[in-house]
Amino acid sequence: MTTTVEPPAAAPAQPDRPARTRPAWWDTVVVTVLSFVLALAVGAVLIVVSDPDVIDASSYFFARPADTVAAGWDAVFGAYRALFEGAVWDLQAESLGRAVRPLTETLTVAAPLIVAGLSVALAFKAGLFNIGAEGQIIVGATLAGLVGFGLDLPVGLHLLAAVLAGVLGGAVWGGIVGALKARTGAHEVIVTIMLNYVARFGLAYLLTTELFRRPGRNDPISPIVDGDAQYPLLLGETYRLHLGFLVALAAAWGVWWLLERSVIGFRFRAVGANPDAARAAGIHVERNLFLVMAIAGGLAGLGGTFQILGTEKALTTGISAGIGFDAITVALLGRGSPLGTVLAGILFGALRAGGVTMQARTGTPIDIVLVVQSLIVLFIAAPPLIRTIFRIRTQGMGAMQVSKGWGA
Numbered sequence: 145m146t147t148t149v150e151p152p153a154a155a156p157a158q159p160d161r162p163a164r165t166r167p168a169w170w171d172t173v174v175v176t177v178l179s180f181v182l183a184l185a186v187g188a189v190l191i192v193v194s195d196p197d198v199i200d201a202s203s204y205f206f207a208r209p210a211d212t213v214a215a216g217w218d219a220v221f222g223a224y225r226a227l228f229e230g231a232v233w234d235l236q237a238e239s240l241g242r243a244v245r246p247l248t249e250t251l252t253v254a255a256p257l258i259v260a261g262l263s264v265a266l267a268f269k270a271g272l273f274n275i276g277a278e279g280q281i282i283v284g285a286t287l288a289g290l291v292g293f294g295l296d297l298p299v300g301l302h303l304l305a306a307v308l309a310g311v312l313g314g315a316v317w318g319g320i321v322g323a324l325k326a327r328t329g330a331h332e333v334i335v336t337i338m339l340n341y342v343a344r345f346g347l348a349y350l351l352t353t354e355l356f357r358r359p360g361r362n363d364p365i366s367p368i369v370d371g372d373a374q375y376p377l378l379l380g381e382t383y384r385l386h387l388g389f390l391v392a393l394a395a396a397w398g399v400w401w402l403l404e405r406s407v408i409g410f411r412f413r414a415v416g417a418n419p420d421a422a423r424a425a426g427i428h429v430e431r432n433l434f435l436v437m438a439i440a441g442g443l444a445g446l447g448g449t450f451q452i453l454g455t456e457k458a459l460t461t462g463i464s465a466g467i468g469f470d471a472i473t474v475a476l477l478g479r480g481s482p483l484g485t486v487l488a489g490i491l492f493g494a495l496r497a498g499g500v501t502m503q504a505r506t507g508t509p510i511d512i513v514l515v516v517q518s519l520i521v522l523f524i525a526a527p528p529l530i531r532t533i534f535r536i537r538t539q540g541m542g543a544m545q546v547s548k549g550w551g552a
Contacts, residue, residue, distance in 0.1 A: 172479060174536070175536075176477070176524055178533075179523035179524045182530070184224070186515070186516075187516040187519070190515060191220050195219035195508075198212060222505075224502075226504075227499065230498035230501020231250050231494035232246055233247065249383075249385075252385045252386065252493075253493035253497050254389070254489045255391075256392075256447035256450040256451055257467055257492050258393075258395070258396060258447075258489035259396075259450070260281060260444050260468055260471030261471045261475045261478060262396060262399050263277050263440040263441065263471065265485050266436060268416070268480045269403060269480065270415050270433065271416035272433070272436065273333050274332065274336060274440050274444075275336040275337050275340070275472065276317065276321060276337070276339050276441070277444040277467075277468035277471045277472070278340045278467070278469055279317055279341075279343035280314040280317045280318050280445055280468065281445065281463075281464045282344060283313040283445065284310035284314035284444065284447070285449065285451050285452040285459065285464070286343075286346075286350065286448075287312065288306045288452050289369060289452040289458070290356070291306040292453060293368065293373075297372070298372075303375070306369070306449065306453055307446070310446060310448050310449035311442045314443070315442035317339060318438050318439075318441015318444065321339065321437045322433050322434035322437030323434050325433050325434075326433045347463070351366060351460070364460060365458055365460050366458050367458065369452060369453055374457065375388045375391075375449075375450070386450075386455075387454075388449070388453075396482040396483070396486045399443070402439075411432050412436050414427055415427060444471070448463070473492070473520075476521050477491070477492075495516065
């Protein structure tokens with residue numbers, strides 16, 4: 145009799161352990177932070193190779209290599225410490241008021257960068273590349289300055305009128321781009337670049353006229369803006385931080401609300417995602433192109449009022465200080481979001497403010513700060529490069545996992 149042996153019952157299958165994932169936004173945050181760290185590392189290399197003490201010590205490197213290493217460390221540590229002390233907290237200050245001054249200076253410099261970055265970021269949402277924030281800042285500052293020193297208005301009303309004039313000037317300058325884009329299809333990049341030149345040389349001409357030139361001066365500088373038209377200082381005369389920073393934060397909230405909570409913002413995003421589909425859905429694409437560029441120009445014009453009514457107090461040919469071009473990198477670094485743009489604006493404000501102190505205390509060329517800024521944007525624009533360098537892999541819904549060998 146043959147007996148059949150039943151095979152042992154298979155053990156119940158164990159469910160696969162879910163892969164460890166992180167929120168979708170975590171990948172963006174980590175790539176941004178690592179981009180900043182990598183940019184600082186490259187900047188450190190540039191500091192080392194340009195420092196005179198390191199160059200002298202390297203001449204006898206094989207005899208005493210420790211001298212070269214020590215000189216390199218001192219150069220990098222000293223430069224970045226000065227950068228920190230000029231942007232965040234002065235460790236050498238004798239009082240709390242002096243210690244906190246670098247932070248207030250960072251916020252002051254960041255205010256126009258934030259609103260100009262919002263200008264570029266808002267245009268991004270509608271599929272437009274606003275290179276014209278520089279010209280819009282100049283026009284806004286010009287009209288705000290004209291009202292500030294050219295009119296005699298009551299307290300409160302004078303500042304409001306000057307700010308509105310600056311916003312209106314920027315909106316008109318941006319609206320020209322939107323109208324040409326909507327009516328003729330003219331590329332906004334070319335038009336905005338050309339209008340930057342028009343604004344720049346237009347201001348240079350105006351500063352030679354009697355209306356804009358300061359009495360008794362032959363150099364291109366306007367009269368000082370009336371005190372009633374200046375942004376109030378938030379912390380007293382000791383610091384330059386003014387009300388414009390709070391206005392910039394309010395503008396960032398307004399842009400967030402516009403994009404995420406309003407019908408107009410939805411139309412902007414729809415046009416940016418697919419203009420043909422938006423048109424088929426009944427959205428007037430041309431009208432929205434004009435409107436988004438007008439609002440973007442108004443934001444940049446607001447940044448111009450921070451310059452003329454907040455810090456500079458008088459018009460010069462350098463009133464924009466290149467903020468309109470830095471705004472492009474701020475918007476890119478902020479990934480086009482209002483919160484990201486605010487944080488990026490503060491970061492770039494810190495680099496601007498701290499770079500001056502770094503150069504003054506250590507002799508490190510301020511151009512290295514510009515290199516760091518450029519590298520940050522370059523690395524952020526190439527996430528695969530960052531993931532390759534730091535051995536990061538992405539799985540699932542944009543969540544990030546760290547590969548073996550770099551940490552768990």
